[in-house]
Every structure is written in C-alpha cells, then in structure tokens.
Amino acid sequence: MNKNGERLLFEISTPGASAVDLPECDVPEAEFDPALSTYTQSGLPEVGQLDLVRHYTHLAHRCFSVDGNFYPLGSCTMKYNPKVNEWAAGLAGFANVHPLQSEHHVQGLMELLYLLRMYLAEIAGLDEVSLQPCAGAHGEWTALKVIRAYFADRGQEKRRIVLAPDTAHGTNPASCAMCGASVVTIKSLSNGLTDLEDLKTHLSDEVAAIMVTNPNTVGKFDRMIAQMAEMVHRAGALLYLDGANMNAIMGITRPGDFGVDIMHYNTHKTFSTPHGCGGPGAGPIAVRKELSPYLPVPQVVKQGEKYAWDFDRPKSIGKVRSFWGQVGVLVRAYAYIRACGAAGLRDVSETAVLAANYVAQRIKHVYALPFGPKDGSPMASNPCAHEFITVPRAIIDRGVTIMDVAKALIDRGYHPPTVHFPVHDCLMIEPTETESKATLDGFAETLLELAEQSERDARPFKEAPVRQVVRRLDEVGAARKPVLRWTGAQG
Amino acid sequence: MxxxxxxxxxxxxxxxxxxxxxxxxxxxxxxxxxxxxRELKIPQxxxxxxxxxxxxxLAAQNSSADGQVCFLGAGAYDHFIPAVVDHLAMKAEFLTAYTPYQAEASQGSLQAFFEFQTMVCQLTGLDVSNASLYEGATAVAEAALMAANTTGKREIVVSRGVNPDYRRVLQTYLSGMPLSYEEVGLKHGVTDSQELEAALEEDTAAVIVQSPNFLGHVERVETLARFARANESLAVQVFNPISLGLLKRPGEMDVDIAAGEGQALGTPMGFGGPYLGLFATKERYVRKMPGRLVGQTVDAEGRRAFCLTLQTREQHIRREKATSNVCTNQGLMAMRASVYMAAMGAKGMRRVAQLCFNKASYLANQLKAAGVSLKYPKQPFFNELLVELKRPVEKVLPEAEAEGILAGYAVGKDYPELGNCLLVAVTEKRTKEEMDRLVSVLK
Amino acid sequence: MALPTDRKYLQTHEWHLVQGDTVTIGITQIAADELTDITFVDLPEVGDPVKADQPFGEIESVKATADLISGISGKVTAVNEELAANPGVVNRDPYAAGWMLKVKMSDPSEMGKLLAADEYSKKAGH
Known part of the structure; x- marks a missing residue:
C-alpha cells in the first residue's frame, strides 16, 4: 500500500484488461444508428479479475463492520445480521423472480409478504401494514401522506401542522416539509419526557399529528404516552410513532395498545436486516383500520387460498415506489421473525434492555447519566430502555471533547456511539441484545480506562485515531472545495 | 433462535x-x-x-426466471451478473457496516462510493453523482423536486413515454406540494415534441423524458433538452444505464439531471427490490442535489482520504430545510453496481449494450419474417421491442408461459391505445434459440 | 473582540453599516465562531431585491447551516466575490474583509429598528 492508501480503480486501470468473459454473439452484428450513438469514450476503468478482487478485498479491510466490531450506536441498533437470512435472500425462488410475473408464478413470495404484513401488524398492535416504503424516512413520508389523505377525506385539509419533540430525529421535520406540512417543536422536560403542558398549548384544529419516538431518543419509555394519546385524539389529531426503538418493546407493549394510530418500522433496527454501508433499508408502516384505505397501492391480500395484489383502493395515496417493496430486505426480516418466534422476539427486547442497563450500571460512576438514577442508586431504581445517554462532564472538563472520545474508541476497535444526539456533548449508547457479556464488559472497561486516561493526560485524545489507515480528516477542506469524482488530475 | x-x-x-x-x-x-x-400471535x-x-x-412456490426464458422488462431486466459481483459486493465487511459517518473507520466503503460516483459520472457524462438513491421511480421524483427547488418554478412537464409507474410515483410526490404535474402525449411512440413545446410555460421547472422510453424507443433528447433550455427549465432524462454503452450520454445532450434505475448493473431482479436509484447532474446544481455525497480530502498527515461531505444539504442537519428527507443510500446495491461497472470496464459496457441491440435486432427481423410487426417499425430501439400481436395478448401470454417463456409486458394496462401490444425485452442472456422459440409462440 | 459600535445589528447576528444610502451587511464574530469553519456562503446577485427581516442567503459550515437575514429592504449593488473562493475570510475578519452584501436602501427608516451594539451584545448573551 502506498502513502495514499489503496489506489483507486482508475489508477489501476490497464487499457485492454477485463474481469468478465461475455458470451459470443450467436446472431448477426447489427449497426446502431451512429447519429444516436455516443461519440466519446466513457473512461470507465479496465481491470483484470484478480486485481479487481484484491481491490475490493483491500477496501473491505478498511471498514469497520458488525461482523468485526462492536457498534454501540444509539438509536441505530446495529445488531448481528444472521447468516441464514443472507442465504434465504439469495434463493433463486426469491432473488431471480421478475416483479411482473403472473401472480400464480409468485405465490410463495406473496405468501411471505402477506405473513410478514400480519406479523408486523401484530407486533405493532395495529390493523394493517404496507410493506412498500424503501427505508425509514420513506416510511415516514408515506405515513404523512396517508395522514394527509385521511384528513382531506374528512374535509379537514387545514390540519397541516405536525408536532415533534425537540429530541426528534432530523428526518421527521424533513419528511414533513416534503409533504407540505409545517413542523412545530414541542419541548421536553428535564426528565427527558415530552412536556404535556407545552403539547396542550400547541394542539388545535390545525394539527394533523404528533410524531413521537417511544422509547424516546434519550432512552426512556414515556410513561405518559397514553395520556398524550388521549389529548391528541381529543384534539382530533393522530399519534404517529417513529418506530426506531421498537427493539426495546417487542412483546412487552404494543404501539397500538398505547394509543398510536400510525407508525413506521426500520427493518434494519428491529429485524436484523444488514445495514450495508447505508442501505438498502425498508420502512414498512402500520396503521389503525381507519387509516388503511389510504395506504399505497397495491396491497398484498389473501383471496381464499390464493394471494393477490389489490390495486382497487380508490382512497389510496397512490404509488410510492416502483413494483412492490424492498423484497430482498423483507425476506430477511421475515426469516428473522420466524427464527425468533413470539418468545424469541420478547427475549430480544428484554435482553436489549438488560444489556443497556448493565453497561450503564458499569460506567455510571464516571459517565454521568442525565436521565438515570440518583448517584449511588442502581439502574433498576430508574432504568433505561434499550439505550441510554451519558454526558461525561468530568471528562469534557479536562479538555477532551466527545468527538475525541469517539475517535479514541475507534483506535480500541469500537465503533463510537452516537454523539451529540439528541443533546449536545452526549454519547448515546445502545449495546443491542446480540452482544456477549464479555463484549459488554470489555466496552465498559474501555470507557472507564479512557476516563482515567483523560485524568492523566488529555493530549493523546487529540491525536486519535492513530491506529487506523487514516488519521482525522480535513472535513472543512472537503466541503470548501468539493472533489466528488476522480478526474485523473489528482495525487 | x-x-x-x-x-x-x-x-x-x-x-x-x-x-x-x-x-x-x-x-x-x-x-x-x-x-x-399475552404472547405475540406469531408462531414459535x-x-x-x-x-x-x-x-x-416458499421459494419453491415461485417460478424463478432461471427456469424460464425471460423477455419481461418494463423497468427490471434479466442481465448476466458475473460471479465476482456477488462475491465482492456482498463481503461481510460491506454487508454489515454502518453508514460511513465515522470516516476513519470507513475508508473502504467511502472509497468504493467515491469510485461509484465517478463511474456514474463517466457513464452519464455528467459532472456529479450522489452515492445513490432508493430506486428509479423515487430518483425521478427527487429530480422533479430538485428542479423546482433550483429554478423556483412550480410546474413539472412529463412525457407519457416515462415509465407509467414512475409517473404515478411522481404524482404521489407532487400531490400536496405547491407543484403541478402536466403530461405530454406520444406521437408514433415517442414524445410529441410540438405538444411538449406548447406545454412549456414560464413556470415550468422541469421537462422529464425517458430514453429509451417505456415503449423501448430512443427519444430525440437533444431537441427536448433544447426546448427546456430555451424556457429556462431543467431537462431531466430518465435513463437505462446499460443503454449508455451505445447511446449518447445525457451529458452529451445538455441534460441537466439524469435519473434512473440501476438494477441492470449487477442487481438481481429480486421481485422488484431492493434496487438502485442513479442520480447525476451538472456541477452548478450540486448543492441542491439530494442524497449522500462522498468527497476526497486529506488526513492530518496529508494522505488522501474520503469522507461524507456537503452534509448540510441533508436531513440530519437541515431538518425541514433539507434538499430531501433521504437518509440512506442503497449502499449494497451501489457496491454491486460499482463492481459490475469495474468488472465490465469501458469495453465490456459497450459490448453488453451491443449484444442487447444485436439480439433485439435479430428478434425484430425474425418477428417481421414471421408476419408479426413492431407497432412503430420506424422508431429506433435499444433492447425493448413494442410488438403488435395478431392474436389477443391475454391468449398469447398464457400460451407462452406454458412453454416456459415470459413473453413480455402487456402495455395496454397503461396505454389503452396500445391494447394488443407486448413490450419484449432482450438482454445479452437471450440466445438465438430462445428468440426463435418466442417467435413461434407469438406468430 | 470588541463589537464595532459604528454599525447596527439584528438578533440573528447580521451587522449593518450605513454609508450614505448604502448599507454593507455581514455577520458578527459571535455568529462566525458559533458556526465554526465556514465552508460556503450563498449570496444573491447584484440587482436582486432584498427585504427587511427576510433571508437573502445562506451560510454553511461542515456541521451547520443558517439563513442570512437582512435588516433592511433595497437592491443589491455589490456582493463580496472573495467569499466564493475563500469563505474562511468570514471567520478571520467578519467585520471588514468578510463583508457580504452592499444594499441600496429603499427605506432608510428601517435602520431605526435595528439593535445598537450594546443591545445586540446583551441579546446574544455575550
């Protein structure tokens, strides 16, 4: 490896090389109209197969991954991705099916989608599910469209305001803006729960919904959620749940049972579908039956013993993507749910909660928990859900920033927790249920060791990371003079 | 377990x-x-x-395209996927990695996405590409929103030659926004340029055409882009990346935004997803572009390195003012497309496109010889043929199925005036013998 | 750094310096420090109108973005072209070289509504 790390594909390109062996042409060559044809070389790289393999193998070595590293990444739920799910998604009967094949050709897939629809409805405690959205944010947008259609159908078009707590994910307001809704922020109380008094002052006949996350983004189950639902419903509005934290409550409580009308899932957070460096995701939405007429078309339905696509949904918001959904992702989620079963899903959530409380317990004498128990009391006296936030003021006061802690963790083989969200200077830690006790202990000990180190000497933190393939990057330079593609003129 | x-x-x-x-x-x-x-009502x-x-x-209850001959296209294509694509793109280190926010721990995926962006630029002839969007239809909708955002105008003019599902999705995206949607009809299977010119108004933000269009015909994109330019609207082309091995690239035709479905680049048909949204534009619009972007920079020791950049466009910083609410890319599918394009290389991409065209041309000739004609025989095609059947399409399709042939897509559902027409897609995988069998079923 | 007293301020951190019928607009050191290293400044073109209390542009750092608000109405007569190539000037010298716009005022009385340096300082909490 040279000073500049792994060379780019374009730098290892050798004119004439190729990694593929295309079939001979068994029909006559035809001439494409030159007037419609391209007149320049594309410049795509030319690389032999082994060099291509080495290139991507080297790149793979330059990535953290769940298979290699612990990711205590709050709110993102980086749990283990079971290998049998990958095997399942690759079955020819799932992977090599054209989406427009006749329904009688795809009954197995449609059954799988139908059953998944039923299971997701059951886990949510809601009536109907659309599997179509491409990702959580797309699910949010789809759900907001459904809400809008629901109110329009009732002659309440003026309900255009969506309320969101100040701790909401950034996607929430962005999705609202894409649906022509305006967002009003609701304050949180010092204990991390939504301020119902503030909510009350904002409820009106122009409010369509409030978007909440529960357990919320500081890792607390909002005990007042049912009261909140009642207030919201009394005002004629809907309660929308961002399902980011469903990993904490499966089989313990159900959104539909605590007053939620509509929600989205993130299959990678809850059902172990792989994150894939950023995707593909899937963001199914679940709704109460009053909202189901507005779900996107088509819906997979069961007619007698056969499964079919139902396009005849006159009140539907329409199509939200091409074809039917992120099927390959949904196959993995289905395999996961079937492997776990009812008892397993509950065990997943219980263990996720236990793991978070355990890590919190081990570090809280050094890493302050703004929403945790009083000093000296055990976690059980005021437990967190499946994640918690710490604001380690003592460390910060020694001149070590949260980002410094994050970078120091990278050098110790841990992907950093979420930082500065939902509050400034915090680490948001979510161990997930799939880590071993030894891994949790190792991580807790590492955090404590870092705190000790900050007491002795804060300087090494400023240098971190030093054991990775690169040191800290010049992100300011990257944004001031964006270089977004290789042009050959660079070093 | x-x-x-x-x-x-x-x-x-x-x-x-x-x-x-x-x-x-x-x-x-x-x-x-x-x-x-109680316990959840889910089996143990x-x-x-x-x-x-x-x-x-469950898988066995589906008839996969593997055991049949697939001439179905219409937005999803049965192309050859080299083994090296599966092997490299699905490496566990890529499969189970998080979004590369922590650049020091993610140089591999960041570099791969930087290479992806570069290859999409090379393929489309445009200046900048994002690290991918969800899939084709939503990429086109994002292009429309970006055009409105960039021009400050509100009307989106769309050709009926654009994939009908993409148009439906676009309408869903536009509904409830202060934006309007207008469709322009087809003449002889391609966008009616007179009608298009007439549809342009001062408030037109974007003109969206697809080439090759949904009916398989190559559009006169340069002419349409010129109309858009003269009207100070953005020209958006929906494209098929495989076709760009032969066809003029969007960037060579003064297209402002190229958006399309990248499934054909090494992703299996997978019953419709997950796929890959491709999105490229001109440099001057980069700050209005949706989706993640990877940029090159240096580390503290001056080494070349990569990081996510221009993130202030994105939802987690701008919240309601973001260019889009998109907060994922299709990382794995982008990885697949990257390996595919790199494995093919410039020559391979050209050859795949040529093979598709050779075979489509052969099929067109054989059909003609058998007395089955193309609906618009004068229109140039790439790899999809609009065939006018002599017998009712609802009879022909089951007959073909019984022969193990997925004969194509009946476009009458979306184009009532083309009631007995079948859209037949030909990829490099189809053999002469398979096409001869299709001809005997269709005649 | 002392806040210049020769100009007036908006609570949203923009300064306004009057010279005849023209106002020069920029942002304060407090705002520049808060944003950290500025990476991009999006400004209108010469001839564009600006309106009091309305955004005229945007300013970005790696981690944040903010609207730039004008305290007065009028027409843009000059923009600081230097900022396109070198946005860091705003961090280094916000009150002089880091200026952004010159606007010919259509209603000079609007200046009366802006804050004096000490009022701004109090409201900005510094």
Missing amino acids: DYVQITQKQRDEMLRAVGASSMEDLLRQVPDELRLK GMDELALRRHLED
Missing part, C-alpha cells in the same frame, strides 16, 4: 449487577395498563434447519 448470546447464568448476574431481582424490575418503566398480557421460533426447509418451500 433469537441470536442472543448471553446465557441464563450471565443474565442473572447482570440483573443482580443493576439491582434488579428479576427482569420485571427493568420492565416496570412501561405502565402495567399498557403491557401486553424455528431452528435453522426447520427455517431453511420452510423458506425453501
């Missing part, structure tokens, strides 16, 4: 450590009246062998 590793003994130890006498002490944060007092868990048998059984 629920993939939990903590043993019962450890669980008890951990409970003691946190001061809980049982799990119940930790769950009490959920008020009793909100608790589910399965061991791996039972699970595999169950999934194999």
